[in-house]
Amino acid sequence: MTGGVVTGSPPGGAFIAIDWGTTNRRCHVIAADGTVIAGERDGRGILSVPPGGFADEVAGIRARLGDLPVLCAGMVGSTRGWAVAPYVPCPATIGALAENLIWIEPGRTAIVPGVATAAAAAPDVMRGEEVQLLGAIAAGLAPPDALLCQPGTHSKWATIADGAITGFATAMTGELFALLRAHSLLADFMTGAVADGSAFRDGLALAATATPLTALFGERAGAVLGRTPADDVAARVSGLLIGQDVAERRLAPGTAVHILAEPGLGDLYATAVTMAGGVPVAVDSHAAFVAGITAIRSLAA
Amino acid sequence: MTGGVVTGSPPGGAFIAIDWGTTNRRCHVIAADGTVIAGERDGRGILSVPPGGFADEVAGIRARLGDLPVLCAGMVGSTRGWAVAPYVPCPATIGALAENLIWIEPGRTAIVPGVATAAAAAPDVMRGEEVQLLGAIAAGLAPPDALLCQPGTHSKWATIADGAITGFATAMTGELFALLRAHSLLADFMTGAVADGSAFRDGLALAATATPLTALFGERAGAVLGRTPADDVAARVSGLLIGQDVAERRLAPGTAVHILAEPGLGDLYATAVTMAGGVPVAVDSHAAFVAGITAIRSLAA
Incomplete structure (x- = not known):
């Protein structure tokens, strides 16, 4: 250190x-x-x-x-x-x-x-992400009015206004990918690496058709019919799910999205945000956590 | 018999x-x-x-x-x-x-x-469903120009024109429900019965928001915050997935959907089709299979 x-x-x-x-x-x-x-x-x-x-x-x-x-x-x-x-x-x-x-x-x-956000239509909760989110603001890594994204097992999308978390939504993106890779009929095909590339971007394009349940089965059909190389299925499914996750935000064109993630996953979300018309900004999530927990410690001392 | x-x-x-x-x-x-x-x-x-x-x-x-x-x-x-x-x-x-x-x-x-359908955008395959589909037509259980739906682990939606299957799509609806109930973070909450009722219909309404990945996590948040009775989560998730499945068909208002299924699952799809503006028609799937396989036997003899 x-x-x-x-x-x-x-x-x-x-x-x-x-x-x-x-x-x-x-x-x-x-x-x-x-x-x-x-x-x-x-x-x-x-x-x-x-x-x-x-x-x-x-x-x-x-x-x-x-x-x-x-x-x-x-x-x-x-x-x-x-x-x-x-x-x-x-x-x-x-x-x-x-x-x-x-x-x-x-x-x-x-x-x-x-x-917690008690929005009647979409109550939601977080534990742990709040330190990163408010730490990013405290450290000046993101502005006090911003949209922040924390990709992961449960991706968080938080709206920050005047330095406060005013609302957020969570998507089951990473968990669903893990379930499909471990337990589904697609598991046999989802052995390839996931990285930003043509297969991942094909998956993002599938998400734009807004038929995710059909597209998922299509991955099996494409592999069975020899249309899709089996090595590509994991990256395509990742693109489909991450594309769906970003699409659910309905980003206005040019919206800046501050992404707090490890570089690999962060890069995938950056590509998805760009393809959805947004502007990705990478934020060091570890620096954000340290800044946030240090600020809490100072305020509580 | x-x-x-x-x-x-x-x-x-x-x-x-x-x-x-x-x-x-x-x-x-x-x-x-x-x-x-x-x-x-x-x-x-x-x-x-x-x-x-x-x-x-x-x-x-x-x-x-x-x-x-x-x-x-x-x-x-x-x-x-x-x-x-x-x-x-x-x-x-x-x-x-x-x-x-x-x-x-x-x-x-x-x-x-x-x-198989070799549609470039959506290749797809079926095995077994074709006998029911064409049997329903052969037996007069559905007209020779119709949209047929076979709900299940992999839901099939087939377009029949002039008595032939001209195209179809498959959705991973039932498999995804089973994965979530068996292996996901929602598994602990998905212990209740699934039937047509207010919880199932709330799930259909969630599907209409077109944010399925967010809505799935929302089920956990709703249960944790005490907003949703845990007994309702399975029916709500079923409604969310079946509603998404039907939404992916983009039914024109008044479209007849011939549903080949066991009564319980068929009833859920009938409700979803109705809420999406379609007109469900129940078809006896066992009679359709018997009619189809008998017709194939006669033609091949």
């Missing part, structure tokens, strides 16, 4: 930030100035922690990374996690997150709340 | 028709006049038959039902089945099916071919 502070001798105000999801966990030691000075990443998501096992997990993290205050975000605050953190309603600011921490041990260990 | 002919003493021209799918099998002893005089139904679909085991299966069927000619239709003619039957191209008539039987034992045992 980077920074001018020596690990093992953290300054006053340093803390451990844990991005604790369903299947993965990432820990950062963050100095008072917001610099990451140490960290670890593993597969100890909440589903791998037995009930009642969270305190021991955090004790282990402190033993490895330092006996520091701990601030957790993500599914660790869900009913399957350590303790249930509330949902802050929209419009949700970073200040509201800081004010609504759940303290496991006062002053020492806390969980960041999630965010 | 019904009919004036005594089982065990079949008349000349009687035969055994086998509707042999992936997971299920249905055998009918059909008299020369098209009357079903005996039958059996079981789970001996092609996936439960070991390679090379089909001849023994049919010997067993003959031992139970009579030493008669056998005509098979369905996935038994696929690469995973007994022998690969060809695909007859559209426009496909019942005569073309009869002319392109694959004879396992000449004059005694045959497999009905499938049907």
Whole structure:
């Protein structure tokens, strides 16, 4: 990791930030100035922690990374996690997150709340993404009025106005892709790599026909009839689903979409946004998380 | 079974028709006049038959039902089945099916071919459904110019013109529902019954918003937030998927849709067709199969 502070001798105000999801966990030691000075990443998501096992997990993290205050975000605050953190309603600011921490041990260990939108037509919830979203704004990585996209198992699309999350929607894009690849009649064909290329873009074009259920079966028919190389099916299905996801946003032409993702998945969404008439802007999602959790820590201190 | 002919003493021209799918099998002893005089139904679909085991299966069927000619239709003619039957191209008539039987034992045992549409934008294939479709026309259960729908794991929508299948599309509707119920994040919530009712119709309304990936995640959010009773989620997801399936047909107002299905599933599609502005007409799918396979047998004799 980077920074001018020596690990093992953290300054006053340093803390451990844990991005604790369903299947993965990432820990950062963050100095008072917001610099990451140490960290670890593993597969100890909440589903791998037995009930009642969270305190021991955090004790282990402190033993490895330092006996520091701990601030957790993500599914660790869900009913399957350590303790249930509330949902802050929209419009949700970073200040509201800081004010609504759940303290496991006062002053020492806390969980960041999630965010909910109570829109009657489309209630929705998030846990963990809010730190990245508001962190991107806090760090100036995205403007205070913006549309942000976090692709993934459950893709989040958040509208930010005046620095607050005012509304958001979630699409089951990545989960559906994983289900199809693991369990469907297409599984035998979905063995190829997924990357931006002609097969992926053919899938985006299929999405534009707005017949996803038919297009999915068409992938099998195309492979059976020898029309589509089997190696292309995974990339085409990815294009179909990501294209559908972006199409559901009904982007006005020229709309900037700030994409917070790892480069590979982020590139796929950037292509889909461009083909839908939008303007993709890549945002460093790890920098956004660190900025967000550091701001929450400062506001809550 | 019904009919004036005594089982065990079949008349000349009687035969055994086998509707042999992936997971299920249905055998009918059909008299020369098209009357079903005996039958059996079981789970001996092609996936439960070991390679090379089909001849023994049919010997067993003959031992139970009579030493008669056998005509098979369905996935038994696929690469995973007994022998690969060809695909007859559209426009496909019942005569073309009869002319392109694959004879396992000449004059005694045959497999009905499938049907393919080579439309450049949407190649598609069927195996087994063609017998029902053309049988419905042959028996006068649907007119010779009609739109037919066969809901199921892979829903088929076939355009019939002048008594021939001129084109068709397949949607992965039932398979996607099963994947979601068995393996997704929604699985825990999808335990309720699926029937035509307010939850199913709410799902149809969700489909009309044309944001299926977002609506699927919304089911989880609605349940987590206590907005949707968990008992309703399965019916809502069914409505969402069936509504999407029907929406992909872009029915002109007043279009008659002849639905070949078991009553429960057929009723759901009838409601979806009605809400999309079409006019559903229920067709007895078993009568259609028997009429179709009998016509093929007559034409091939």
